[in-house]
Amino acid sequence: MTQPIPLKPTESELEILQILWEKGQCTVREVHEVLEKNKEAGYTTTLKLMQIMAEKGLVIRDTSSKTHIYRALVNQEKTEQHLVSKMIDNVFNGSAARLVMQALGNHSASKDEIDSIKKYLDNLSDK
Template sequence: MTAQTTPKPTESELEILQILWDKGSCTVREVHEVLEKNKDSGYTTTLKLMQIMHEKGLVARDTSSKTHIYRALVNQEKTQQHLVNKMIDNVFNGSAARLVMQALGNHTASKEEIDSIKKYLDELSNQ
């Protein structure tokens, strides 16, 4: 699958992908139990979303046993990179600096996160 033909996940699909990226392979029930902690969602809704994700090529489904097991087919880093690039272009008019300033202005970053950002910026300027 090329970058141009890679399906773009919806917000709900991204929530499911986050669970699969974190846990690896899961049943619909396992995914649903995690989703239920944060929002009111029915099991059949989770099942339908995961079936759609399978049709779109976002997840693989192992049907060798009675309980189907799903795993993410899309790479987490590539998906995040694509979505951030799209957000920078569409929301911040192509300015990564504006995105970073907005993110840091709206969320309290820990000292460790700030130190990590500084280190990363130093490495970028030394290239």
């Protein structure tokens, strides 16, 4: 069972959570190798961040073997909902429409993504 989000994860913590959500569980080395593909990251920095995340309750560490295995303790969907809600309130003055328009105006959406958005909006308007 996942715990409520204790606080807003930092950008670096979110990068690590994304890896853990995708892979399920990882060693520090495995997380570090994924991080290094996109940016310069020191192994000890990754290790320290993951230790801090364990202290915060964002991840859990299995120490039953020599190599510690980490997995996310917070739910991806709930974390995303929490962060989006905070962003809507803090950045877009409570307007979800402004967030959506800004997101679609700044990033190219594929035809499939636009179709999914239209379908989602149609379902909302049917309620």
